[in-house]
Amino acid sequence: MGIIVQKFGGTSVGSPEKIGNVASRVIQEKQNGHDIVVVVSAMGKTTDHLVSLAKEITDRPNKREMDMLLTTGEQVTVALLSMALTEKGYDAISFTGWQAGIQTESVHSNARITHIDSNQVQQQLNNGKIVVVAGFQGASIEQQITTLGRGGSDTTAVALAAALKADKCDIYTDVTGVFTTDPRFIKGARKLSAISYDEMLELANLGAGVLHPRAVEFAKNYQVPLEVRSSMENERGTIIEEETSMEQNLVVRGxxxxxxxxxxxxxxxxxxxxxxxxxxxxxxxxxxxxxxxxxxxxxxxxxxxxxxxxxxxxxxxxxxxxxxxxxxxxxxxxxxxxxxxxxxxxxxxxxxxxxxxxxxxxxxxxxxxxxxxxxxxxxxxxxxxxxxxxxxxxxxxxxxxxxxxxxxx
Amino acid sequence: MGIIVQKFGGTSVGSPEKIGNVASRVIQEKQNGHDIVVVVSAMGKTTDHLVSLAKEITDRPNKREMDMLLTTGEQVTVALLSMALTEKGYDAISFTGWQAGIQTESVHSNARITHIDSNQVQQQLNNGKIVVVAGFQGASIEQQITTLGRGGSDTTAVALAAALKADKCDIYTDVTGVFTTDPRFIKGARKLSAISYDEMLELANLGAGVLHPRAVEFAKNYQVPLEVRSSMENERGTIIEEETSMEQNLVVRGxxxxxxxxxxxxxxxxxxxxxxxxxxxxxxxxxxxxxxxxxxxxxxxxxxxxxxxxxxxxxxxxxxxxxxxxxxxxxxxxxxxxxxxxxxxxxxxxxxxxxxxxxxxxxxxxxxxxxxxxxxxxxxxxxxxxxxxxxxxxxxxxxxxxxxxxxxx
Missing domain, CATH: 3.30.2130.10 (VC0802-like)
Structure with a gap:
């Protein structure tokens, strides 16, 4: 019974009701006996709303101040999800990026994670709590609030999984997994049960769009097994790991x-x-x-x-x-x-x-x-x-x- | 030319347009040659909105998580005000409570400030920047985000003024000053040009409602001169200080x-x-x-x-x-x-x-x-x-x- 890091995107946490659904999903895994860390994005349209507020004020917002502004989005979600978990009878605690020890470069709007001090998170897991962490954000060594750029919450989840030596990192999304090609256009498209990091990287870079390449790179570097799965349905998704044990016979994967x-x-x-x-x-x-x-x-x-x-x-x-x-x-x-x-x-x-x-x-x-x-x-x-x-x-x-x-x- | 701390409440920063007005007001004082620290609250209805989100999830939200949730309100305002100042050609930088060094008790929803490490703020003032600080919030020594309870932004402003040895602390509000009695009910009510801390404390405790008693107490303890004035009009407000130099002849002040x-x-x-x-x-x-x-x-x-x-x-x-x-x-x-x-x-x-x-x-x-x-x-x-x-x-x-x-x- 190890640690599982789960990541839910903005659509999955788009309303208090949906946050309640995510809480149930998290509890399900907790009941399987795992320690759970949940990484979440800002609620649905929150980021757009914040961006439009900034636009009313200036056409060229300062990047540092944009980070200050946008990071409130995930902070709202972590607080609400933690409340929802508590309401359902499970001890939970929320952390911002800096509280979770996510240290980044001293760069705004697109910083890379340089180090994770996971002591706080580990300690709360040891206390039996479900730990809810704000995705997409961290702090520089000068205590400036930074963001990780596009796909940042995926990266947060994978980086935390690596730092905590988690058993796996589950990326919950609005599709059921990684497909051989885009099912919206190609009828025969089929969900893969597994794919390698490198293949996923090529697919991600080529616009398959399920997972951000930086997150996949991180997972590959630290050998964190990922699973891309649906936040709506309960079926297995697609496992992303170094050696895909299945489908070795397939020359082309996607x-x-x-x-x-x-x-x-x-x-x-x-x-x-x-x-x-x-x-x-x-x-x-x-x-x-x-x-x-x-x-x-x-x-x-x-x-x-x-x-x-x-x-x-x-x-x-x-x-x-x-x-x-x-x-x-x-x-x-x-x-x-x-x-x-x-x-x-x-x-x-x-x-x-x-x-x-x-x-x-x-x-x-x-x-x-x-x-x-x-x-x-x-x-x-x-x-x-x-x-x-x-x-x-x-x-x-x-x-x-x-x-x-x-x-x- | 010393430091002036200015505080603007939720109504004054209720929309991007109003934030623009506050920026102009701040710049006016900056142009007088002062170093300026601005403390702001959450925008108008933001807090109510966040509270209603929490209520959709639970009837008894955890206090720690409520602090996590509500503090995003001021964080949004500081980012926007900093952008507005930059847009108008003035260097500005925003800080959350913890970034501004506001340390509080390890208590949620109603923490007292225990210590202010104003180095960061002072350093940015030395760099010629206008420093915008999120009111109402701080962090405990365990790095938990805390809030100061009702009137918290007033307290933040006064405490910062004390720590920075500011010349004065201006509390901008929707009235033009402290009155002899409530002008909404009593026709003859007149604005006072000055009042002592103790008198203000009694009036505040008695429901005059302009300034939170905790902020006045803080000002009295650290001998920070306050001025309560209108964020809409340019006239002088009411000075609150130890010895009121004027009106000594008045036995009853209000x-x-x-x-x-x-x-x-x-x-x-x-x-x-x-x-x-x-x-x-x-x-x-x-x-x-x-x-x-x-x-x-x-x-x-x-x-x-x-x-x-x-x-x-x-x-x-x-x-x-x-x-x-x-x-x-x-x-x-x-x-x-x-x-x-x-x-x-x-x-x-x-x-x-x-x-x-x-x-x-x-x-x-x-x-x-x-x-x-x-x-x-x-x-x-x-x-x-x-x-x-x-x-x-x-x-x-x-x-x-x-x-x-x-x-x-």
Whole structure:
């Protein structure tokens, strides 16, 4: 009977009634004999409300003060959940991030956790209490209140699980687990019973959106077993751990996809050592997130570089590149919007050469032309026309047999 | 150019727009060359909203968790006010109670401040910043978030002013100062330019309601000059300090009154040493606030005790007394509702014997019968019928010449 850390997101705690439901859910696990730490986010629309208050005052709120403002959201939830647990007859105590010993960098709005002093939490668990911790927040060594940025509550939960040497960390969400692909678009999508950290990382980065990549990274680094499961239904979710004991036979574990992708090409660049770094550090400085990058050298003197960005970033991208035209010394810029990215992910690829080839083959057979390709050890990403996106995913889902029921252990 | 601590209550910061107005008010004083610390309460209805959330979850919320919940209210305000100041071009930084070094007893919902470590605040003032501090809250030595109970933000402001050796502490409120009596009921009521701590204490305790008694006590103990003034208008308010340099000629400084008073009499009590303490410790244990207490011994063996309570506490009072009838061993209880308390306050009374007699004389001349009397060095309280209350106050206000314009210094 060890420690279990449970995390519930903003939708799950959206009203006093829902907080009551979460309390019942927590108690269920407590009755199984575990020590429970619960990490919660701000209630439903609270964060939006706070942001709109700030906007009424200023268009460029100070980041430190935004952290001060937004962290009240989770503080409200922890107090209410602790009350709900007590009301149902279970001893509980709530902690803010700083009270739970979550120390972060001295950075606002997107700080990383540097250290967790879990003594307070451990002591209250030893007293038999259910400990409720505010997600998304911590404090710097200078006692400034900080936030962890997007997906911060997931990270809080995983980091606490690591610090407490918890048996596992359950991430309760509005889906029942991690799917082979997005079930909202692809009929054959199937819930996975298990997936590795690396596969989850690739899927998360590719927009599968269930778990924040930072939380998965943290879990991988500290070998914390995660389970993604539904806060509404009682069924098992998807286990995320180092070695997935099941489904070893599957080469491809999941297919991720996203639309609104644009390809930008810079033609006629001088073929110099610093060309790449100059371009991408310039874009990064202007907060433009570049995804796939491809370089093709066409002559000894000049080179061309293509990369993909979100379509919403296209205008800024062009503006920045034109601003630096003289410094970068390129001939011209081309761009193509209306694209999408389709990726297959699976750690089995490492030992199965030819998976990429099979993917291209499947797409070619459907008459889908591939505009860009990028590969990693456990992932192959392709950029295709947006109108072909769903068709491509369906074909790949079928070709890699992802709809098939997995073998039970 | 020293430090000024300013305190703004919940109504003054009730909306982003009002917070903007407060920011302008703060900047005005900053432009006079002072270092400014601003203490604020939760926005208007925020506390009520949080309380109602808790009520949806439980009828008996844990006090620690209520503190956790309610303190988010001021945290929101400090962040927004700090943003508003920055927006107007002034460097500002917000602090929660614990960040501002406000240490309290390890008690929830009504903790007293035990110590203030003002280093953080002082350091930020030295950096030229306006420091915005969450009122009403602190932390215990065990790092638990605590609240200071009713009037807590006033106390925070005064305590900070004391710790920082501020030149003065300005309490901004919805009235323009302290009046000779309640201007909502008595036409001749006049704003005082100055009043002593003790007089203010008596008036505050007597229901004048502008400033919390604990804050006044704190100010008196640390000799912090206070000014009660309007957050809407720019005129001077009322200075509260040890020696009022003005109006020395006034024997009576103000008249306080409250209705909904009930007299309770316990007849035929055994005349024993412990009788008084037994009765009133029993009532206190049941959270019944007793105001005036009068004992009259009618024989060697028995005694009678009368006291006044709020009419809303009458039912509980009777219930408690009946419950302890055997132990207290009294003959019977009588009560009279529909009463009010009218009190005259002034430190000049100490050196002016006969003030009480003059008061009784004024009331008698108006045909108002006095049901109870209680006196202190700077106060005489009388209990009269509720229907005579306003008439009594008016007569006293006139007799003690309170409507007269005070001499300018």
């Amino acid at each position: 297919i991720a996809f996203e639309d609104q992708v644009t390809r930008v090409s810079i033609l006629g660049l001088p073929n110099e050592l610093t060309t790449l770094s100059t371009i991408f550090s310039t874009l990064a400085k202007h907060s433009i997130n570049v995804d796939i990058i491809i370089q093709s050298t066409t002559s000894r003197e000049t080179t061309s570089i293509s990369f993909s960005v979100k379509t919403s970033d296209l205008e800024d991208t062009i503006k920045v590149l034109e601003q630096y035209k003289q410094q970068l010394n390129y001939k011209k810029i081309e761009s193509e919007s209306g694209l999408s990215k389709v990726s297959i992910v699976g750690s089995g690829m490492i030992s199965n050469p030819g998976v990429a080839a099979e993917m291209f083959d499947v797409l070619a057979n459907k008459g889908i032309s591939v505009k860009m390709v990028s590969t990693s050890e456990i992932k192959v990403s392709t950029v295709v026309s947006q109108e072909h996106m769903v068709q491509a995913v369906e074909a790949l889902h079928e070709a890699f047999q992802l709809s098939k029921q997995e073998a039970t252990v | 008249i306080a009154f409250e209705d909904q008073v009930t007299r309770v009499s316990i007849l035929g009590l055994p005349n024993e040493l412990t009788t008084l303490s037994t009765i009133f410790s029993t009532l206190a244990k049941h959270s019944i606030n007793v105001d005036i207490i009068i004992q009259s011994t009618t024989s060697r063996e028995t005694t009678s005790i009368s006291f006044s309570v709020k009419t809303s506490d009458l039912e509980d009072t009777i219930k408690v007394l009946e419950q302890y009838k055997q132990q207290l061993n009294y003959k019977k209880i009588e009560s009279e509702s529909g009463l009010s308390k009218v009190s005259i306050v002034g430190s000049g009374m100490i050196s002016n014997p006969g003030v009480a007699a003059e008061m009784f004389d004024v009331l008698a001349n108006k045909g108002i019968s006095v049901k109870m009397v209680s006196t202190s060095e700077i106060k005489v309280s009388t209990v009269v019928s509720q229907e005579h209350m306003v008439q009594a106050v008016e007569a006293l206000h006139e007799a003690f010449q309170l409507s007269k314009q005070e001499a300018t210094v």
